[in-house]
Amino acid sequence: MPELPDVEIFRRYFLSTSLHKKIRAVDIKSRDMLKEVSAEKIKSTLERNSFMSALRHGKYLFMETERDEKWLVLHFGMTGFLKYYKDLDHRPGHERLLVYFSNGYHLAYDCQRKLGTISLTDSPDAFIKKRQLGPDALNPDYSLESFAEDFRKIRGKIKSALMKQKYIAGIGNIYSDEILFQAGIHPGVQSSRLKKKDMENIYRQMNHVLKTAIEAHADPGRLPSSFIIPHRQEGDICPKCKAGIEKEKIGGRTAYYCPQCQKK
DNA sequence: ACATTGACCTGAGAGC
DNA sequence: TGCTCTCAGGTCAATG
Numbered sequence A: 001m002p003e004l005p006d007v008e009i010f011r012r013y014f015l016s017t018s019l020h021k022k023i024r025a026v027d028i029k030s031r032d033m034l035k036e037v038s039a040e041k042i043k044s045t046l047e048r049n050s051f052m053s054a055l056r057h058g059k060y061l062f063m064e065t066e067r068d069e070k071w072l073v074l075h076f077g078m079t080g081f082l083k084y085y086k087d088l089d090h091r092p093g094h095e096r097l098l099v100y101f102s103n104g105y106h107l108a109y110d111c112q113r114k115l116g117t118i119s120l121t122d123s124p125d126a127f128i129k130k131r132q133l134g135p136d137a138l139n140p141d142y143s144l145e146s147f148a149e150d151f152r153k154i155r156g157k158i159k160s161a162l163m164k165q166k167y168i169a170g171i172g173n174i175y176s177d178e179i180l181f182q183a184g185i186h187p188g189v190q191s192s193r194l195k196k197k198d199m200e201n202i203y204r205q206m207n208h209v210l211k212t213a214i215e216a217h218a219d220p221g222r223l224p225s226s227f228i229i230p231h232r233q234e235g236d237i238c239p240k241c242k243a244g245i246e247k248e249k250i251g252g253r254t255a256y257y258c259p260q261c262q263k264k
Numbered sequence B: 001a002c003a004t005t006g007a008c009c010t011g012a013g014a015g016c
Numbered sequence C: 001t002g003c004t005c006t007c008a009g010g011t012c013a014a015t016g
Helices: A003-019 A039-046 A123-128 A144-152 A159-161 A175-184 A197-213
Strands: A023-028 A051-057 A060-065 A073-074 A078-084 A095-101 A106-111 A115-123 A248-251 A254-255
Touching: A003 A051, A003 A060, A003 A078, A003 A106, A003 A197, A003 A248, A039 A073, A039 A115, A051 A123, A060 A115, A060 A123, A073 A123, A106 A248, A115 A123, A144 A197, A159 A175, A175 A197, A175 A254
Parallel strands: none
Antiparallel strands: A023 A095, A051 A060, A060 A073, A073 A115, A078 A106, A095 A106, A248 A254
């Protein structure tokens, strides 16, 4: 599930539920999801501490602690999400990290497939650099000029390029389909062969689609009816021209597109 | 150097 | 009902 809009919604959820509350205890339920940190280190950093802010870069969420200037870093894989709850009856099904606040509430990081990661860092910038993440897809400082120049040099297909986190961070399988659908570009086109106008189109739609998705709380049911996301299934029709939606494997992932609106 | 493939996990749904 | 197979909104290491 979690691409940039989803993680942005998680960030806002975290801000509205979990700041400035004393952390009574921390339970690491899946040690295999820890990356470059021990369970003991996470516990000693968070316990008796509290959270004071949060940042997002691409699909990563950074949560800053009040003391020690440490940041808990979560990646949500394909199935991760956060849940803040009091009553244990509301506990989600696959808790991997559980924070107990002294007010009796819990913040759970749930990740069924365990494809996400839990880390700790002194600096989000250093973390981003180390993981070789590109600019965040909604970073206003990442200009159309830079985007066009970068993507002209990439040899793969445009869909794969948009999903590559080292080129640009935050876009995954679902939103790359939407951006290309809105831009009217076939996902299998070579990035380097796109015209200046196509680049501009993709760049604008990338910003528009991601912002629109955040406004809709990354909830497919609340997206505009002109989006292809609710129609990403075989046998469905294009919301713009009513042609049948087609699918194709591109870079190992399933791309859905409209053969009429997105010609090669 | 760059692009593609398989592995990593777990569960839901389709088909028999 | 129960089995097997395929697929899933992600990434990383290994391969071509």
